[in-house]
Amino acid sequence: MNLNYLNFEQPIAILEGKIEELQLVGTDNDLNISDEIERLREKSVKLTEGIYSNLSPWQVVQVARHPQRPYTADYIPRLFDDWDELHGDRHFGDDKAIIAGIGRLDGRSVMVIGEEKGRSVKDKVYRNFGMPKPEGYRKALRLMEMAERFKLPVLTLIDTPGAYPGIDSEERGISESIAQNLAVMSRLRTPIICTVIGEGSSGGALAIGVGDHLNMLQYSTYFVISPEGCANIIWKTVDKAPLAAEAMGVTSTILEELGIIDETIEEPLGGAHRDMDAMAAKLKERLSAQLDELTSQDIDSLLAKRYQRLMSYGNPA
Amino acid sequence: MSWLEKIVPSSVRSADGTRNSKVPEGLWKKCTKCDAVLYRPELEKYLDVCPKCDHHMRIGARRRLDIFLDKDGREELATDVLPVDRLKFKDVKKYKDRITTAQKTTGEKEALIAMKGTLKGLPIVSSAFEFAFHGGSMGYAVGERFTRAAQVALEERIPYVCFSATGGARMQEALISLMQMAKTSAVIERMKMEGIPFVSIMTDPVYGGVSASLALLGDINAAEPGARAGFAGPAIIEQTIRQKLPKGFQRSEFLLEHGAIDLIIHRKEMRDRVASLLAKLTNQPAP
Numbered sequence: 001m002n003l004n005y006l007n008f009e010q011p012i013a014i015l016e017g018k019i020e021e022l023q024l025v026g027t028d029n030d031l032n033i034s035d036e037i038e039r040l041r042e043k044s045v046k047l048t049e050g051i052y053s054n055l056s057p058w059q060v061v062q063v064a065r066h067p068q069r070p071y072t073a074d075y076i077p078r079l080f081d082d083w084d085e086l087h088g089d090r091h092f093g094d095d096k097a098i099i100a101g102i103g104r105l106d107g108r109s110v111m112v113i114g115e116e117k118g119r120s121v122k123d124k125v126y127r128n129f130g131m132p133k134p135e136g137y138r139k140a141l142r143l144m145e146m147a148e149r150f151k152l153p154v155l156t157l158i159d160t161p162g163a164y165p166g167i168d169s170e171e172r173g174i175s176e177s178i179a180q181n182l183a184v185m186s187r188l189r190t191p192i193i194c195t196v197i198g199e200g201s202s203g204g205a206l207a208i209g210v211g212d213h214l215n216m217l218q219y220s221t222y223f224v225i226s227p228e229g230c231a232n233i234i235w236k237t238v239d240k241a242p243l244a245a246e247a248m249g250v251t252s253t254i255l256e257e258l259g260i261i262d263e264t265i266e267e268p269l270g271g272a273h274r275d276m277d278a279m280a281a282k283l284k285e286r287l288s289a290q291l292d293e294l295t296s297q298d299i300d301s302l303l304a305k306r307y308q309r310l311m312s313y314g315n316p317a
Numbered sequence: 318m319s320w321l322e323k324i325v326p327s328s329v330r331s332a333d334g335t336r337n338s339k340v341p342e343g344l345w346k347k348c349t350k351c352d353a354v355l356y357r358p359e360l361e362k363y364l365d366v367c368p369k370c371d372h373h374m375r376i377g378a379r380r381r382l383d384i385f386l387d388k389d390g391r392e393e394l395a396t397d398v399l400p401v402d403r404l405k406f407k408d409v410k411k412y413k414d415r416i417t418t419a420q421k422t423t424g425e426k427e428a429l430i431a432m433k434g435t436l437k438g439l440p441i442v443s444s445a446f447e448f449a450f451h452g453g454s455m456g457y458a459v460g461e462r463f464t465r466a467a468q469v470a471l472e473e474r475i476p477y478v479c480f481s482a483t484g485g486a487r488m489q490e491a492l493i494s495l496m497q498m499a500k501t502s503a504v505i506e507r508m509k510m511e512g513i514p515f516v517s518i519m520t521d522p523v524y525g526g527v528s529a530s531l532a533l534l535g536d537i538n539a540a541e542p543g544a545r546a547g548f549a550g551p552a553i554i555e556q557t558i559r560q561k562l563p564k565g566f567q568r569s570e571f572l573l574e575h576g577a578i579d580l581i582i583h584r585k586e587m588r589d590r591v592a593s594l595l596a597k598l599t600n601q602p603a604p
Contacts, residue, residue: 165549178529186503224495248491313496314457
């Protein structure tokens, strides 16, 4: 079993393993071997296309949580020039689960707020596995209000297993910090674009997820409770998480149908982690186009549209 | 049952700490906290607060509004807003069937009831969560009813008082439920911009998505004594941090101590205190 591949990707892993082996053997320019490699490569692409064209919601959740999936820290240098990270909520501390700062996207100044899970074990602990505490959401709020003052568009990158459920979180008012962001984002006088890049889990995701244009990467996921949490409540076991994922409709396809998100951004074959640069380039292109569109609109009509859309959530079709 | 379980008193035995209070329905009711056997008509006179230990027992939404608003001039709002099953959600049961069951057992159509009326003569809008309806959870209909009530408050420029009692966002409506958090928060923000008071009263229990939206956004946040409120439930927190939680964690007294709420209001003083607060906020003579 190759750990760089998910369970359902193991047939691809086997093929890729064969290709690697042949490459090692084929140093003497043997034509037959390179033909064989070429043939296996095509087969691998076809296999990947086949598997990825028919992912179950639970499989999408796994891709969204893939250990090699690009995180906020991977996107920032690929999307923005002239980057300055800004720290702290000015009240309590600096939450490492949220990276925020100002940079330029194709020359235009933007405020960026993203949740960061951390890659290595050490980094994950440093980032609290991407689970923000109140000070994280309050840092985000402070910088969004600053963006409003300086008329900078706000771009958020959502990727969290949820707001941190701990004693200190509760003591410092995690609920209030999330609620406050929802309230303020509904009327912030600057365009806001939110993108779910990996896992959008519940209130911890929504707390930086209210805006004018909502994107999801193709294999990202967005839910009100994790499939495991849902399965635990209903079936009393996390083993039924795949069923819960199915029932809740956690993929961009369904959420676009429900009118909750605006756009699905296509990922490279086999998921964003297969080609981080291509993914970032694609995302950059879309964000740039969306910014052109939103900044060309009158801010009052943009806010009216944002509000109407919020009011319409769930209205029977 | 093992011999060990047998010798443990039944009140200690139940795993979740809630005591077995199965007294035959009728004239008597056992206090869910101190086990005192109470005469129902007397208990009602005390607004379902135990006269022995002052425990505030859970009450339904309709009764909540009934003991809060003035008797005359009530009008129920948004009754045409009904549950919608957009996802055709099904687990071991169909969501549709769960709704039907909840409607039958509570006699309500959804987990939030909203009314226009007066409080000691002050015109207000008020709503209450029905915890017995699907755990008072917020899906489309709850969010929409809350929002419509707020819109009435906005149009008529009168205060809005909401009593929450809920487990959080409703799982069976998935992201639609999550978005009700954004929706209700947005309409409250609109009230703030317009200078219309919003008072949030937390009653046992208030958790999850409702806590992380409308319940904590009051101009004034208050709670009944001993009510539990928080973002994550105690079980989830214990699982995450692998520690026992301190005594009184997430109770209203804890919330007051940590600055989340302005005050704790006893049920018997609810009408007077809220009316007095609203009159001062809106610069009107004492009611």
